[in-house]
Amino acid sequence: MNSYERVKTALELREPDRVPIVELYVSPNVQSAICPEARDYYDFFDIMGLDAVYSTYFYNFEPAEDGLLRDEWGLIYKEDDTAEFLKVPIKGPISSMEDLKNYRPPDPDAPWRLFTLPDVVKRFKGEKYIVFHCRDVFVYPYQLMGMENFLVACILEPRLVEALLDMVLEVHERLVRNAIRAGADCISLGDDYATKMGPLMSPETFKKYFYPRLAKLVSAIHEEGGKVIKHTDGNIWKLIDMLVDTGADALGPLEPDAGMFLDEVKKKYGDRVAVVGNIDCKHILPSGTEEEVEKAVKELIKKVSPGGGHLISSCNSIHSGVNPLNYLAMINAVKKYGSYPINID
Amino acid sequence: MENKSGIIKAVIKGNVAEVQEMIDFVLDANLMTPDEILNNHLIPGMEEVGKRFRANTMYVGEVILSSRAMHAGINRIKNYYPDNSLNKKGKVLIGTVAGDLHDIGKKIVVIFLRTAGYEVIDLGIDVSPEDFAVHVEKERPDVLGLSALLTTTTVWMAETIKLLKKEKLLKICKVIVGGDPVKPNFARQIGADGYGRDAPDAVRCVNRLLGYR
Numbered sequence A: 001m002n003s004y005e006r007v008k009t010a011l012e013l014r015e016p017d018r019v020p021i022v023e024l025y026v027s028p029n030v031q032s033a034i035c036p037e038a039r040d041y042y043d044f045f046d047i048m049g050l051d052a053v054y055s056t057y058f059y060n061f062e063p064a065e066d067g068l069l070r071d072e073w074g075l076i077y078k079e080d081d082t083a084e085f086l087k088v089p090i091k092g093p094i095s096s097m098e099d100l101k102n103y104r105p106p107d108p109d110a111p112w113r114l115f116t117l118p119d120v121v122k123r124f125k126g127e128k129y130i131v132f133h134c135r136d137v138f139v140y141p142y143q144l145m146g147m148e149n150f151l152v153a154c155i156l157e158p159r160l161v162e163a164l165l166d167m168v169l170e171v172h173e174r175l176v177r178n179a180i181r182a183g184a185d186c187i188s189l190g191d192d193y194a195t196k197m198g199p200l201m202s203p204e205t206f207k208k209y210f211y212p213r214l215a216k217l218v219s220a221i222h223e224e225g226g227k228v229i230k231h232t233d234g235n236i237w238k239l240i241d242m243l244v245d246t247g248a249d250a251l252g253p254l255e256p257d258a259g260m261f262l263d264e265v266k267k268k269y270g271d272r273v274a275v276v277g278n279i280d281c282k283h284i285l286p287s288g289t290e291e292e293v294e295k296a297v298k299e300l301i302k303k304v305s306p307g308g309g310h311l312i313s314s315c316n317s318i319h320s321g322v323n324p325l326n327y328l329a330m331i332n333a334v335k336k337y338g339s340y341p342i343n344i345d
Numbered sequence B: 001m002e003n004k005s006g007i008i009k010a011v012i013k014g015n016v017a018e019v020q021e022m023i024d025f026v027l028d029a030n031l032m033t034p035d036e037i038l039n040n041h042l043i044p045g046m047e048e049v050g051k052r053f054r055a056n057t058m059y060v061g062e063v064i065l066s067s068r069a070m071h072a073g074i075n076r077i078k079n080y081y082p083d084n085s086l087n088k089k090g091k092v093l094i095g096t097v098a099g100d101l102h103d104i105g106k107k108i109v110v111i112f113l114r115t116a117g118y119e120v121i122d123l124g125i126d127v128s129p130e131d132f133a134v135h136v137e138k139e140r141p142d143v144l145g146l147s148a149l150l151t152t153t154t155v156w157m158a159e160t161i162k163l164l165k166k167e168k169l170l171k172i173c174k175v176i177v178g179g180d181p182v183k184p185n186f187a188r189q190i191g192a193d194g195y196g197r198d199a200p201d202a203v204r205c206v207n208r209l210l211g212y213r
Helices: A003-011 A028-034 A041-048 A097-102 A117-124 A139-145 A147-156 A158-181 A203-223 A240-245 A262-269 A290-304 A324-337 B006-013 B016-028 B034-054 B060-080 B104-115 B129-139 B151-166 B184-189 B199-209
Strands: A052-056 A061-063 A069-071 A129-134 A186-189 A227-230 A274-276 B091-096 B119-122 B143-147 B174-178 B194-196
Touching (some): A003 A129, A028 A041, A028 A324, A041 A052, A097 A158, A129 A158, A139 A147, A147 A158, A147 A203, A147 B060, A147 B104, A158 A186, A186 A203, A203 A240, A262 A274, A290 A324, B006 B034, B016 B034, B016 B060, B034 B199, B091 B104, B104 B119, B104 B143, B104 B199, B129 B143, B143 B151, B151 B174, B174 B184, B174 B199, B184 B194, B194 B199
Parallel strands (some): A052 A129, A129 A186, A186 A227, B091 B119, B091 B143, B143 B174
């Protein structure tokens, strides 16, 4: 069984030959410490035997006033030299229906939009499982309006919110269709809906605005023949029924620190979705010992992997603060304990 | 909810007009003093909102609406306080430390602090120790809040406090820290004056440091 088949089998809720190892992002500093021979970002995935490769969209930046930057959504960013991959805008261009009417979203068909995906497809198609990571229908809307304004508008200005979400949905529906047509096997829908304490909006608000549009996005991806992993941080127990009902093929990585234990999720929903995750990348992977990492992997596989439908990863990403030796220990432990049938005392 | 006053219920619902009408009515009819309105109705209303937020029965958007309703109520009674003391509860300067671009949690803290009546200046994300020092000197806040999501950037909390100490700026303000990887022990070790485990707790911490109940 090759990597592609391994991931596909797990996503179809069956047991492959071994628990697939996937990771949304592996920070270059961790890569070069473990695998100095890697010549580019994806070499690492190849050499270390990860089963999926993730690529993502690209939006251009241009200089804006006061030394700031503006992306194609019109979001304004502060220039930074941090090692972080995801940038966080400081303001957005929409505060009213009038602004929205005059707003032009970025073109999802722009030739640079799929970024490295065409190269990834050329290199890995049929060998590794190709995942395209994309935003869905929450983060851009709140970034475009500012989080406070957006969350209040969800209560007071439903027409504005509906129109804004439809605009973002249209862009993303085109983008995910393009990605699957370009050769991606799967879309990872990346918007976080919760903090550790719970959802950022009431379940009623989620049901009214986000659930139907997420479901539409999932249907579009399925229509193109792709699969869907729905990612979200935080404690999502209050939303999880709806997330499963969108028809997504997998949930995760989910945050154990926020009470999202994969064995519990699998017990309740394992007949409908696969689970991805979730070795703790806040404490164990940055500052635990290699023995602790191995123990965590062994425990997770024992509890979650039997029966299939489990892809192992960190609980978010291998960010710049992860101890490279711990990540290596994690990969080795999966190879040691993750072969089917799972047989751990 | 049944035993709560009309003003408290209107604050919880986030209904600005209702809060204002009720306050006008009880003031005109001499049924309550401004102090009673503030201490027995507006503040308890927001305390209940904080509790419900923690219990996940109210969410950020609803909390903001309640906060607006409470502030509308305060505007109705502020003229009874000629020293403008209602608007002088204190100033909080807050930011996410160097190398860290995360701000969802910090934004929620800002909302809760403003709701509690503090003036809050949000310096944004990726703020260096030097920038914090410059702004502390300029704004002279009562409390400085440092936020971090990444384990790796919590070192900048310590660096920021070190610099403030060196520049003798810790005389101006108390420092509180918070964010997912931050624990009370760590806060003590780096010399912070307080720690908040979530947004309502950050407000309690600031209240305590500034001598409010």
